[in-house]
Amino acid sequence: MILTVTLNTALDLTYHVPALTPHAAHRVTEVRERPGGKGLNVARVLAALGRETVVTGFAGGPTGALVRELLASPAQQTPAPYDALLPIAGPSRRTIAVVDGTTGDTTQLNEPGPAVTPQEWTAFLDAYGALLRDAEAVALCGSLPPGIHVGAYAELVRRARSADVPVLLDTSGEPLRRGIAARPDLIKPNAEELAQLTGAREPLRATRDARRRGAHAVVTSLGPKGLLALTSDGVWQAKPPAPVRGNPTGAGDSAVAGLLSGLVDGLDWPGRLVRAAALSAATVLTPTAGDFDREAYESLLSRITVTESPTPS
Amino acid sequence: MILTVTLNTALDLTYHVPALTPHAAHRVTEVRERPGGKGLNVARVLAALGRETVVTGFAGGPTGALVRELLASPAQQTPAPYDALLPIAGPSRRTIAVVDGTTGDTTQLNEPGPAVTPQEWTAFLDAYGALLRDAEAVALCGSLPPGIHVGAYAELVRRARSADVPVLLDTSGEPLRRGIAARPDLIKPNAEELAQLTGAREPLRATRDARRRGAHAVVTSLGPKGLLALTSDGVWQAKPPAPVRGNPTGAGDSAVAGLLSGLVDGLDWPGRLVRAAALSAATVLTPTAGDFDREAYESLLSRITVTESPTPS
Secondary structure, three states, rough: EEEEEEEOOOEEEEEEEEOOOOOHHHHHEEEEEEOHHHHHHHHHHHHHOOOOEEEEEEHHHHHHHHHHHHHHHOOOOOOEEEEEEEOOOOOOOOEEEEEOOOOEEEEEEEEEOOOOHHHHHHHHHHHHHHOOOOOEEEEEEEOOOOOOOOOOHHHHHHHHHHOOEEEEEOOOHHHHHHHHHOOOEEEEEEEHHHHHHHHOHHHHHHHHHEEEEEEEOEEOOOOOOOOEEEEOOOEEEOOOOOOOOOOOOOHHHHHHHHHHHHHHHOHHHHHHHHHHHHHHHHHHOOOOOOOOHHHHHHHHOOOOEEEEEEOOO | EEEEOOOOEEEEEEEEOOOOOOOEEOOOOOOEEEEOOOOHHHHHHHHOOOOOOOEEEEHHHHHHHHHHHHHHHOOOOOOOEEEEEEEEOOOOOEEEEEEEOOOEEEEEEEEOOOOOOHHHHHHHHHHHHHHOOOOOOOOOOOOOOOOOOOOOHHHHHHHHHHHHEEEEOOOOOOOHHHHHHHOEEOOOOOOHHHHHHHOOOOOHHHHHHHHOOOOOOOEEOOOHHEEEEOOEEEEEEEEEEOOOOOOOOOOOHHHHHHHHHHHHOOOOOHHHHHHHHHHHHHHOOOOOOOOOHHEEEHHHOOOOOEEOOOOOO
């Protein structure tokens, strides 16, 4: 099975309003509820691809209970990931995306998440260790909730490597900086996260800098321009045939699902990148993270171009 | 006991953000959760005043469960109202108040509420009829959830009057217009709701117009200027000694609690208005609806001035 870790699970709410006016009262015309947190999105895409998938991390309070309920009943007729989330005392967070019907723009409000106690963290480490025994690969995804030390992902990377389980880290800021130093097999930053980490704006330079910090491979998502991969085997760029218009939320999580499933299937780097880029573009075509347009995905698989760069990695 | 009806109960969330910028992502620095909907606020103030209070209406789904849990455990050491809310299939709504830390202004996002079925409405009418038997007064408060016909409050007013229970109606728009025609004992609009109903902006004129539409008495809240009452016994204005600065959310609900408890205690109109104006001002001093500053309330009781107007009612 493939394991995904979401320490800061969320209930993702999408609110549609005719127009967002600061300091006014708004009647929300449409409400959508989804299980959220990057690792849950990755797991839902993996499960939809038919992969045996297990989610772990934390879920607490009535919001955590609702997240688990939604996770167990996917909207489409796809299998649900296996739920190995640990119950905690603090309530899981909500995130709210307010979509302005006039401009189409989104305003995001993210609750910080529950205060995880040291005892809960210790219990998680035990559960994580046990789950690693059956894992073919593991993805560590998203922000850290309050109370968890900033080196937490570094610790989870080290444990995965000790257990010989390939580990992908997808986070940002200081947890990413610390996590890279523990030498994960793969990180998947976007251009913004990479610039924040390295100070470099040019993607190839920033990607190379990130790899030097300790990641064995770096796959940078370039938005509509596809993916850039720096690995010990070479440098590649994967591009969709044309930029896809839609909602980019969750596109990065689907890329993670593509990379992980490709790794487990023994694909070479170009093969993994085609899958990741196709899933990513097919996710932009759907309104919510953790979903993708299956028909578009299958059609894109033969239309993603991968070019190898002569640049030394 | 005093009965309050909240057909569209809510989980009231308050989010603090450093500054609200449309189309940006925000980290919420503080989250507060309260049981909400006007009737629940009225009931919490009544219970804090030591009145035996029963809440009814609808609560559904995980959000409804959380509302009931919060209702049962008041923040301060005050008694909780008795919970006679009816469980329904649809999930209760959330309301979100986003407080901008730079300007102090609030942006409000209100979910519409659950779709109540005709069967659920019928079950409610039975429960309401049974509760009226023990009620000394009833308050019908707030918006109607989807699926409930716009004449619902008119029906609840008629049933209360048939049962000889004094009934206060506090809503707005078409449900208010229809409800007034059923001749409630009292309505408590604010200047905005009154202008919407009557087309008149001048408070005395608009209040008189509202009374002509069928309400036996009208108490209009004038914000910091206090309350204006038109009754069959006379016309009064109740004023706090000085405008109170703070958060006006819930001030109107506290006025309802003052008016209802005063009615049940057999106070005359000036006595009821003093209590309502004092509770209302003491609520502005607290950050959340359904709470009031008890010390300020007790001190204000002797400092509210009530003047009788010679204007014929």
